[in-house]
Amino acid sequence: MSLKQEIQSLAERLTCGDPRALARAITLVENRVSESSELLKALFPRTGRAHVIGLTGAPGAGKSTLVDQLAREYRKEEKTVGIIAVDPTSPYSGGAILGDRIRMGSHFADPGIYIRSMATRGSLGGLARTTADVASVLDAAGRDIILIETVGVGQDEIDIVRLAEVTVVILVPGMGDDVQTIKAGIMEIADVFVINKSDREGAERVEREIRAMQSLDPREDNWTPPIVKTVATAGEGIAELAGTIASYQEFVAKSGLARRKRIENWRERLLEMLRDAVMQRVLQEQVGEGTLAAYAAEIAEHRRDPYSLVEEIVSGVKEKMDTLR
Amino acid sequence: MSLKQEIQSLAERLTCGDPRALARAITLVENRVSESSELLKALFPRTGRAHVIGLTGAPGAGKSTLVDQLAREYRKEEKTVGIIAVDPTSPYSGGAILGDRIRMGSHFADPGIYIRSMATRGSLGGLARTTADVASVLDAAGRDIILIETVGVGQDEIDIVRLAEVTVVILVPGMGDDVQTIKAGIMEIADVFVINKSDREGAERVEREIRAMQSLDPREDNWTPPIVKTVATAGEGIAELAGTIASYQEFVAKSGLARRKRIENWRERLLEMLRDAVMQRVLQEQVGEGTLAAYAAEIAEHRRDPYSLVEEIVSGVKEKMDTLR
Numbered sequence: 033m034s035l036k037q038e039i040q041s042l043a044e045r046l047t048c049g050d051p052r053a054l055a056r057a058i059t060l061v062e063n064r065v066s067e068s069s070e071l072l073k074a075l076f077p078r079t080g081r082a083h084v085i086g087l088t089g090a091p092g093a094g095k096s097t098l099v100d101q102l103a104r105e106y107r108k109e110e111k112t113v114g115i116i117a118v119d120p121t122s123p124y125s126g127g128a129i130l131g132d133r134i135r136m137g138s139h140f141a142d143p144g145i146y147i148r149s150m151a152t153r154g155s156l157g158g159l160a161r162t163t164a165d166v167a168s169v170l171d172a173a174g175r176d177i178i179l180i181e182t183v184g185v186g187q188d189e190i191d192i193v194r195l196a197e198v199t200v201v202i203l204v205p206g207m208g209d210d211v212q213t214i215k216a217g218i219m220e221i222a223d224v225f226v227i228n229k230s231d232r233e234g235a236e237r238v239e240r241e242i243r244a245m246q247s248l249d250p251r252e253d254n255w256t257p258p259i260v261k262t263v264a265t266a267g268e269g270i271a272e273l274a275g276t277i278a279s280y281q282e283f284v285a286k287s288g289l290a291r292r293k294r295i296e297n298w299r300e301r302l303l304e305m306l307r308d309a310v311m312q313r314v315l316q317e318q319v320g321e322g323t324l325a326a327y328a329a330e331i332a333e334h335r336r337d338p339y340s341l342v343e344e345i346v347s348g349v350k351e352k353m354d355t356l357r
Numbered sequence: 358m359s360l361k362q363e364i365q366s367l368a369e370r371l372t373c374g375d376p377r378a379l380a381r382a383i384t385l386v387e388n389r390v391s392e393s394s395e396l397l398k399a400l401f402p403r404t405g406r407a408h409v410i411g412l413t414g415a416p417g418a419g420k421s422t423l424v425d426q427l428a429r430e431y432r433k434e435e436k437t438v439g440i441i442a443v444d445p446t447s448p449y450s451g452g453a454i455l456g457d458r459i460r461m462g463s464h465f466a467d468p469g470i471y472i473r474s475m476a477t478r479g480s481l482g483g484l485a486r487t488t489a490d491v492a493s494v495l496d497a498a499g500r501d502i503i504l505i506e507t508v509g510v511g512q513d514e515i516d517i518v519r520l521a522e523v524t525v526v527i528l529v530p531g532m533g534d535d536v537q538t539i540k541a542g543i544m545e546i547a548d549v550f551v552i553n554k555s556d557r558e559g560a561e562r563v564e565r566e567i568r569a570m571q572s573l574d575p576r577e578d579n580w581t582p583p584i585v586k587t588v589a590t591a592g593e594g595i596a597e598l599a600g601t602i603a604s605y606q607e608f609v610a611k612s613g614l615a616r617r618k619r620i621e622n623w624r625e626r627l628l629e630m631l632r633d634a635v636m637q638r639v640l641q642e643q644v645g646e647g648t649l650a651a652y653a654a655e656i657a658e659h660r661r662d663p664y665s666l667v668e669e670i671v672s673g674v675k676e677k678m679d680t681l682r
Contacts, residue, residue, distance in 0.1 A: 069664050076662040291657065299653035302663055309671040310639050311632050319631070328624035333614065337401040338627055339394050346634040 039067060046173050051143065054173045058148055061165045064158075072165060074170035082114075082171040084178045085277060088218060091183055093204040094228045098182045098264040098273075103145050105274045106177045114170035115147040118182040118192055119162055146175065158260040160191035161304045167195070178244030194221060195289065195297055198280050200273075202226045203242075205234030219245060222257050223280050226273060232263035251276060255283060364392060370401040371498050376468065379498045383473055386490045389483075397490060400497035407439075407496040409503045410602060411518030413543060414527030416508055419553045423527060423589040423598075424506045428470050430599045439495035440472040442515055443488055443507040471500065485516035486629045492520070509656045519546060520622055522615065525552045525598075525603050528567075530559030544570060547582045548605050551598060555586035580608055643670060 033041070045053035055073075060068045087102075089095055096117065103113045148166065150159075167178050167273075180196055182189040193199045199223035219242075227238050239259055246256055258276050262269030284290040319327070331335040358366070370378035380401075386393045412427075414420055421442065428438045463577055473491065475484075485648070492503050507514040516522045526547035531554075542569075552563050564584055571581055583601050587594030608617040655661040 069668070073662055073664045076664065077659065080659055175446055294652070294657040295653045298656045299649060299661065302649065302653055302656065302667070305663060305667045306639060306644070306670060307632060307636050309667050310635055311628075313671055314631060314635050324624060324627065325620070328620045328627055331623045331627065332619040334402070334405055338623065338630060339398045339401065340439055342627070342630045342634050343394075345631060 035067065036070065039070045039074055043071060043078075043172070047076070047078055048339065049174060051146070054146065054169070057169050057173075058197070059165055062150065062162055062167055064162070068165070068176045072168060075168060079168050080171065082167075082175050082178050083198075083281065084167055084171075084180065085184070085198045086180045086193030087200045087202060088182050088189055088193045089202030089226075089228075090204065092116060093202045094264050095181050095183070095202055096203060098226065098228055098262060098270075099179050101264050101267055101270045102273060103179060105270050107142065107144050111176035112144045112174065112261065114167075114173070114175035114178045115145065116163060116166055116170070116180045117147065117149045118180065120190070128310050145255075146170070158304070158308065160195065161301065161308070163299055179250045187240065188220065191300075194300070197284070197293065198223050198277050200224045200226055200277065202228050203238050203337070204229045204232075205238045206232045220249075223255065224273070224276050225257055225259045227259060227261045228264050228271075230269070231263050235261060253287065253289060255280070284298040314345075320350065360392065360545065361395065364399055368396060368403075368497070371400070371494070372403055374499060376471070378551060379471065379494070382494050386407060386494055387475065387487055389487065389589050393490070397493060400493060403497040403515055404493050405496065405606070407492075407500050407503050408523075408606065409492055409496075409505065409521045410523045410525065410674070411505045411521030412525045412527060413507050413518045414551075414553075418527045418529040419589050420506050420527055422509070423553055423587060423595075426454050426589050426592055426595045427598060428502075428504060429594050430650065432467065432469050436501035437469045437499065438471070439472065439492075439498070439500035439503045441488060441491055441503065441505045442474045443484065443505065443514070451462075457592055458642045464590065469592050471495070483633065486633070488517050490650055491518050491627065514544065515543060516625075518623070520607070521608075522618065523548050523602050525549045525551055525602065527553050529554045529557075530563045531557045545574075548580065549598070549601050550582055550584040551594075552584060552586045555594070556588050578612065580605070639670075643673065660661065 042053055042057060046057050057071060060071055066282075087095060087099055099115060099117070103115060106113050119332075148170075150163065150166070163180060167180065170178050180192060182192050199221050201218055202223075203225065205227060225242055227235050241259075242257075242259055250256070258279075260269055260273045260276050262273060266269070281290075284293065315321070327336065327338075327341060331338045331341070367378055367382060371382050382396060385396055412420060412424055424440060424442070428440060431438050460478075473495075475488065475491070488505060492505065495503050505517060507517050524546050525547075526543055528550065530552060550567055552560050554560075567582075567584055575581070583604075585594055585598045585601050588597060589595070590661070606615075609618065641645070652661065652663075652666060656663045656666070
């Protein structure tokens with residue numbers, strides 16, 4: 033069987049709901065092996081149907097529990113769910129990997145919920161792109177709802193949840209300002225706020241702070257992100273959260289924002305794909321690994337200035353292209 | 358005065374220690390206006406003298422206080438200090454901006470300490486590069502020591518501290534595992550550990566955990582990162598920290614690692630500079646903003662698959678270049 037046939041066969045089995053094909057496809061895409069681009073091409077016509085919901089919040093906000101409960105809620109409506117849990121916290125500090133194994137176990141009986149945990153593994157950039165590609169695979173596999181869950185502490189995480197149709201920001205009362213650390217810009221991207229562990233003292237204070245922020249800085253689309261109070265461990269407020277998410281989806285569908293948002297997302301994804309592809313080409317054809325190391329050594333020894341060097345390399349490409357006009 | 362002359366004059370005033378020239382130069386570099394590349398070229402021959410120390414740790418670990426105290430310690434040795442504080446936490450949760458103004462005030466009387474606070478402003482990537490460029494400006498301005506301080510929660514922050522000669526990771530006892538959230542990979546890049554607020558209960562436990570991690574995974578260069586206990590608010594352990602940093606600097610200088618590390622850092626910086634420059638070129642010459650938006654719309658409407666499109670664009674460059682060989 034040729035590579036192309038193999039990819040085609042994998043794509044077909046995946047579309048028919050074969051869980052092993054799904055797992056294999058995600059692994060291919062996650063590791064960005066060269067076949068993954070062929071696979072994503074084959075799957076593309078089958079994507080665009082799933083609803084993608086991004087959830088983010090401070091460490092310790094109870095995101096996993098909330099996401100699990102929300103998945104169960106969608107299962108009651110007979111919808112199939114894919115969960116992508118992106119966790120950049122270290123095993124040293126968080127025990128994320130063990131935690132996810134336990135989670136997988138609790139849903140193991142229900143093939144309608146598929147959880148994929150993604151660690152960053154210290155990789156440089158590209159995480160938002162990989163997450164988006166994994167979401168496309170789940171979409172092609174026929175999942176109705178895709179929940180993307182991240183800790184809202186870095187730029188990577190913002191980029192990831194921005195890919196979703198709906199962004200849910202999870203806060204929690206009773207953590208000092210010092211500790212409830214989320215990245216600047218996270219509050220601004222919320223379409224829906226959740227105050228989880230809302231039976232704790234301080235829930236009203238968090239709500240007041242959100243309202244104060246909203247009154248200072250209203251959104252251009254006239255949507256005021258609703259605040260849903262939950263106690264995820266007890267399943268409280270989960271149905272209301274699902275309802276609130278649905279009402280935002282309805283809002284964007286009606287206002288024509290959904291299409292605009294989809295285009296904006298593809299613009300971002302396309303830029304990142306181009307950046308990767310162009311850079312790979314430059315490294316292959318203009319500046320090989322050896323040349324790069326030699327340049328770096330010359331710069332480190334102050335025998336060459338890096339700013340002029342970059343201009344020279346880039347204008348090398350430019351001149352060649354100009355000649356052809 | 359021509360632009361070139363103006364840049365040259367700015368570079369000279371900066372080298373002579375004019376604080377307004379320094380502030381203006383940093384602003385130029387931070388905003389990446391087109392002149393900034395000319396300025397960095399002019400300054401490059403005057404760089405390479407400063408010692409760059411990166412400090413990172415969990416939110417709430419007392420980084421700012423520790424960095425301020427360390428700066429005072431270096432001042433006792435008659436060294437001039439530049440501090441770059443990169444803070445991605447939201448004003449909503451952290452009050453970072455206000456905090457930095459207070460800090461600036463406390464050093465205001467001493468021109469030997471210059472603090473520059475950098476917010477991420479939701480910009481996509483590039484923060485590590487900008488920080489490195491700002492450090493080069495401070496270096497050219499004759500600062501002996503440059504302290505770069507970040508919250509160790511995202512990939513951006515790892516990339517930033519990796520640019521330093523010495524990386525200090527700051528931990529703090531008594532925070533639950535849930536909360537002492539630092540990015541995977543942060544523990545691994547530490548050259549020196551600090552346990553700040555070490556008068557709190559649990560300092561020994563944190564120390565044991567670091568030791569356990571070190572015995573499992575020793576470094577290739579045979580350096581075992583020392584652990585320094587501090588109480589930054591009381592100035593305790595600060596002199597010892599400065600001494601420990603100096604002993605690591607001696608270690609890398611003797612072992613020839615310093616040169617290798619400098620080359621590796623320039624390799625990374627060069628890659629990022631190339632990525633930016635090449636991408637800018639592609640956007641200017643091949644895919645303008647309008648074309649990009651049109652492509653994104655076609656993809657969103659499923660009239661075009663993005664994976665083939667990227668291949669076509671990139672191989673367009675390739676073919677043109679091939680013809681010239």
